[in-house]
Amino acid sequence: MEEEMEQVRRYFSSGRTREASWRKSQLHGLHRFIGDREDDIFRALLRDLGKSPVESYRDELGILKKDINAALDNLADWMSGKKIKLPLVSFPTTAELVSEPLGLVLIISSWNFPFGLSLEPLIGAIAAGNTVVLKTSELAPASSDLLADAIPTYLDSKAIKVIQGGPDVAQSLLHLKWDKIFFTGSKQVGRIVMAAAAEHLTPVTLELGGKCPAIVDSLPTWDFTRDILLKRLVSGKFGSCSGQACVGVDYIIVQENFAPTLINLLKGITEEMFGKNPKESHAMTRIINAHHYKRLKNLLKEDGVEASVVYGGSMDEDALFIEPTILVDPPINSDIMTDEIFGPLLPIITMKRIEDSIKFINSRPKALAVYCFSTNDKFMRRVATETSSGSLLFNDTILQYAAETVPFGGVGESGFGRYHGKFSFDTFSHEKAVLRRTSLPDFWFRYPPWNDYKLEL
Numbered sequence: 001m002e003e004e005m006e007q008v009r010r011y012f013s014s015g016r017t018r019e020a021s022w023r024k025s026q027l028h029g030l031h032r033f034i035g036d037r038e039d040d041i042f043r044a045l046l047r048d049l050g051k052s053p054v055e056s057y058r059d060e061l062g063i064l065k066k067d068i069n070a071a072l073d074n075l076a077d078w079m080s081g082k083k084i085k086l087p088l089v090s091f092p093t094t095a096e097l098v099s100e101p102l103g104l105v106l107i108i109s110s111w112n113f114p115f116g117l118s119l120e121p122l123i124g125a126i127a128a129g130n131t132v133v134l135k136t137s138e139l140a141p142a143s144s145d146l147l148a149d150a151i152p153t154y155l156d157s158k159a160i161k162v163i164q165g166g167p168d169v170a171q172s173l174l175h176l177k178w179d180k181i182f183f184t185g186s187k188q189v190g191r192i193v194m195a196a197a198a199e200h201l202t203p204v205t206l207e208l209g210g211k212c213p214a215i216v217d218s219l220p221t222w223d224f225t226r227d228i229l230l231k232r233l234v235s236g237k238f239g240s241c242s243g244q245a246c247v248g249v250d251y252i253i254v255q256e257n258f259a260p261t262l263i264n265l266l267k268g269i270t271e272e273m274f275g276k277n278p279k280e281s282h283a284m285t286r287i288i289n290a291h292h293y294k295r296l297k298n299l300l301k302e303d304g305v306e307a308s309v310v311y312g313g314s315m316d317e318d319a320l321f322i323e324p325t326i327l328v329d330p331p332i333n334s335d336i337m338t339d340e341i342f343g344p345l346l347p348i349i350t351m352k353r354i355e356d357s358i359k360f361i362n363s364r365p366k367a368l369a370v371y372c373f374s375t376n377d378k379f380m381r382r383v384a385t386e387t388s389s390g391s392l393l394f395n396d397t398i399l400q401y402a403a404e405t406v407p408f409g410g411v412g413e414s415g416f417g418r419y420h421g422k423f424s425f426d427t428f429s430h431e432k433a434v435l436r437r438t439s440l441p442d443f444w445f446r447y448p449p450w451n452d453y454k455l456e457l
């Protein structure tokens with residue numbers, strides 16, 4: 001592996017990947033891969049996760065195609081130097097910021113969006129002119145095999161390598177010296193990545209998870225618009241990889257007196273989306289593996305938690321299926337309310353006053369996203385100014401992931417660094433300050449010996 005990395009590093013030194021033509025050809029290659037192999041990608045996602053092709057297109061392929069096109073359209077602008085103003089003291093110097101590639105970068109990705117989370121950072125890394133090693137997730141083997149098999153035929157295999165394997169392989173890679181590590185995954189492994197990066201002072205971006213709350217303050221009174229917002233909320237949980245999404249809704253907060261109405265509405269919309277027998281629904285993704293199935297089952301079986309189930313709750317270990325499940329006020333210190341759920345279990349926490357949700361959110365680690373459904377401008381302003389999260393979205397869920405003009409990333413324990421669109425380009429670049437000086441004018445007092453200005457103590 002080390003020898004192979006050395007070859008990639010030497011290729012970077014050749015300067016080929018810095019050329020705009022190389023970057024463009026790689027972006028075109030990636031676009032061709034997604035277009036030519038669309039059917040294979042759908043099948044791989046179906047095999048790994050039971051994902052519907054519509055969900056796969058909505059959350060992965062569609063976003064990737066759009067973001068590759070945006071990178072192609074904007075590449076010349078992103079690569080061009082940006083003039084900087086200078087203070088008078090440096091007159092008549094000119095200065096600009098020039099983005100240069102970092103070198104050889106390592107991308108470690110996760111299984112829940114195995115194409116999106118591998119290729120989205122790859123777009124930024126190649127647009128910025130880097131060579132790349134991509135370590136895919138062993139938990140989505142069909143997707144990982146397809147990437148490892150196809151990427152070398154669509155992209156420059158001297159510059160971009162796909163490496164398959166689990167934690168052992170990731171650990172061996174982490175011991176090597178990189179110019180940047182971009183990691184998507186859990187907090188626990190994020191710590192391992194950061195410790196390994198410290199060894200070589202390698203910069204890291206950590207795209208981690210956490211518990212994303214959705215505050216439901218109020219909904220529109222007109223049924224039609226109310227149901228649209230409810231669909232966005234329910235889809236942000238059960239309709240996005242069955243809750244196995246880093247920006248998915250983890251739990252809902254609602255005021256006590258609105259809770260019975262909201263719960264009834266949520267039950268109705270959930271049934272509308274997944275039917276009376278969700279196990280038969282093509283829109284439900286399955287749980288990724290037996291380990292995660294057991295983890296979710298344990299969350300549900302904890303003392304006092306199962307008793308709080310008001311909807312769903314059925315499971316099938318052989319099919320790795322868990323029904324969309326709604327719980328009301330499970331014990332606040334139970335694991336389901338302290339650990340990231342990452343599955344189709346939806347706790348609803350009721351509060352006397354909806355304003356208390358702000359204090360509750362602030363008492364927890366900072367989330368990757370906070371969602372808030374409200375018709376009250378004053379309350380929305382309070383949520384915006386008094387809570388902190390990677391992103392904040394009013395009256396919808398997950399949309400921020402799909403907009404390449406919006407920086408995507410966490411804060412606090414949900415990670416640091418940001419990407420998508422130009423933010424990806426910046427994440428994989430060093431912005432170098434380049435100053436140009438003329439020989440005149442100059443000032444004698446800049447230089448020693450300053451003999452006439454001696455100060456005695």
Ligand code: NAD
Pocket residue numbers: 108109110111112117135136137138165166167168170171184185186187188189190192207208209210245246340342368415
């Ligand atoms: P994970 O941390 O278990 O695995 C992520 C990657 O790290 C995989 O490629 C895996 O092979 C590797 N890995 C696992 N154990 C390792 C170890 N001991 N040493 C080195 N590498 C190791 O996470 P996961 O199960 O793939 O994903 C779930 C987590 O990722 C959730 O917390 C979720 O919120 C988060 N996530 C975040 C984002 C985001 O964009 N912020 C997206 C998806 C998932």
